[in-house]
Amino acid sequence: MGTTAQRRRPELAAFLRARRARVTPADVGMPPGLRRRTPGLRREEVAQLSGVGVTWYTWLEQGRPINASAQVLDAVARTLRLDPPEREHLYRLAEVAFEPAPQRLTRQVGPEVQGIIDALDPLLAVVYNSRYDILAANPAYLDLFIVPRTRRLGVPNALWSLLTVPEERCPVVHRDAELPVMVATLRSSYGRHVGEAAWEDYIRALSEASPRFAELWASGAVTPPGPRVKTFRHPAVGELRMTSQSLSIDGMPECRIVVYTPEDEDARTKVALLRERRQRLWPPADEEAAGIVHRRKTEDPAPLTGDGILITDL
The missing domain is CATH 1.10.260 (434 Repressor (Amino-terminal Domain))
Incomplete structure (x- = not known):
C-alpha cells in the first residue's frame, strides 16, 4: 500500500x-x-x-x-x-501545516437550522458558537433555561451568565465541576483565534466580570466539546439529570447544536411536566407572542422570555 x-x-x-x-x-x-x-x-x-x-x-x-x-x-x-x-x-x-484564515464569529442561524432544533422538541436543543453565544433555542430548552442578552456582548451567552449569576440562582447543580470544563472547552476554541479583537475583548471583559473565570482561565486547561451528564435544577420540578451531545453544523464553522436528553425516567417525567406547564401558560396560538418558541429578531434587546430559569447578566 x-x-x-x-x-x-x-x-x-x-x-x-x-x-x-x-x-x-x-x-x-x-x-x-x-x-x-x-x-x-x-x-x-x-x-x-x-x-x-x-x-x-x-x-x-x-x-x-x-x-x-x-x-x-x-x-x-x-x-x-x-x-x-x-x-x-x-x-x-x-504535508505542510495549514493555518486557516480567521473566521468571523457566527452570530445568527438560518431558518433551516432553527427548524431542525424546533423539530427536536421535546428534547432540549440549543445552538452555540465557539464562545457559548446562544444563537437559537427551541421551546423545550426555554422551558428550562431563559438567558437574556449579556449587555457587554449584545447576545445571550451561556458561559457568561453561569459565571456571573448568584450561585443560588444558577441552574447547574454541580457548578464547581461543570464550569472548569466549559472554560477548558472555550480555551480549545480560543487557540484558533489568539490575537483576534473579538476574542481578546471577550476574554478580557469576562475576566473583569468574573474572578472565578479569571482563575479558571489562568489554569490553562484545554478540552474539546464532548458528551456529558449534567444535573440542572428548576424551581417548578426540582433537579433533572440530562445528557448533552454536540452536533456540528455544515456551513457554520465552530458552531454546534447541543441536544440535552433526559438521563433517566425521573428526568423524562419532569421534562414532560415542563412542556405541559408551557402549553398551559402559553397556548400554542400565543407562543410566538410570549417569546417562548424562539427569537429570530436578534436586534430585539429584550431577554428571551418563558417559564424557565432566568439567568440574569451582571
Whole structure:
C-alpha cells in the first residue's frame, strides 16, 4: 500500500494538474497565444506567475518528494485561483501545516437550522458558537433555561451568565465541576483565534466580570466539546439529570447544536411536566407572542422570555 506520503503524492499531482487546466490565460491577464494545445495554463506559466522555478513546480506537480513552504504554496494557490477548501486540500496533500484564515464569529442561524432544533422538541436543543453565544433555542430548552442578552456582548451567552449569576440562582447543580470544563472547552476554541479583537475583548471583559473565570482561565486547561451528564435544577420540578451531545453544523464553522436528553425516567417525567406547564401558560396560538418558541429578531434587546430559569447578566 505504501506510506501515507507515497499515497498523497499521486493525489497532489492529479489535483494540481486539474486545477491548472481550469485556469485560462485570460483569467490571469495573459494573452492566449497561438497554437495552444494545453488546456488552461502551462506549467511554466504557473511557475512564472507564482514566482518559483519551472523545474521546482514541475517536480511539485509530478508528486516528487520535495519540500514546499507555506509561502510558496500560497503563491501557487493564488495563481491557480484556489478557494479556501481547495487551499486547505493543497496544504494537506503537500504535508505542510495549514493555518486557516480567521473566521468571523457566527452570530445568527438560518431558518433551516432553527427548524431542525424546533423539530427536536421535546428534547432540549440549543445552538452555540465557539464562545457559548446562544444563537437559537427551541421551546423545550426555554422551558428550562431563559438567558437574556449579556449587555457587554449584545447576545445571550451561556458561559457568561453561569459565571456571573448568584450561585443560588444558577441552574447547574454541580457548578464547581461543570464550569472548569466549559472554560477548558472555550480555551480549545480560543487557540484558533489568539490575537483576534473579538476574542481578546471577550476574554478580557469576562475576566473583569468574573474572578472565578479569571482563575479558571489562568489554569490553562484545554478540552474539546464532548458528551456529558449534567444535573440542572428548576424551581417548578426540582433537579433533572440530562445528557448533552454536540452536533456540528455544515456551513457554520465552530458552531454546534447541543441536544440535552433526559438521563433517566425521573428526568423524562419532569421534562414532560415542563412542556405541559408551557402549553398551559402559553397556548400554542400565543407562543410566538410570549417569546417562548424562539427569537429570530436578534436586534430585539429584550431577554428571551418563558417559564424557565432566568439567568440574569451582571
